Amino acid sequence: MEKEISIFVENLARRNAGNTQGAWFTLPVPFNTIARKIGLSENEEEWIITDYEAPFNIGEYDNINKLNRIATELDNVPDYLWENARDLLGSGIYESIEDLVSDPERVIYLPNISEDSDLGSYLVEHNTWYDVPDNLAGYINTRKFGQDYRFSTDGFFAKTGFFISA
Secondary structure, three states: OOOOOEEEEEEHHHHHOOOOOEEEEEOOOOHHHHHHHHOOOOOOOOEEEEEEEOOOOOOOOOOHHHHHHHHHOHHHOOHHHHHOHHHHHHHOOOOOHHHHHHOHHHEEEEEOOOOHHHHHHHHHHOOOOOOOOHHHHOOOOHHHHHHHHHHHOOOEEOOOEEEEEO
16 A cells, blocks of 8 residues: 655645646655745745545645644554544544544554444454353354443444444
8 A cells, every 4th residue: 555645735825816836745755845836935835735545634725834744753663553544633633634644553453344243253253252162152243242342442443444442
């Protein structure tokens, strides 16, 4: 999976005058390169981010240097975190994208667990919650077991699996 942050930056003065001048940039990229490409001058210093491609929200006036720092650290982020970043940021486990990038080991990831019965089966098979004898495992309501576990933790289902705070 390719981990990239791309932004479309426009010259705000020219945009307000009705002449759109902007370009796509894949971060990290030096700000002077952006300024040159969108035609910023000493008289026209204002810019605006009008579009982006990233698994988190980027505002019109977000700091490009901050976004560049995040982009330089993406190699440290496991693919499963990047793919589920929007869900993780919405869960409250991570407060910001900087938080996720700087502390990727804050969560435990169970891939391909998409519903309570999957979670319950995983817990029974791996004896992670209780030690269940093999001859009793087939009698357990795995949906209810998974649901109880999910409700008793801060875990949640995301696009590619189940996450819980480490």
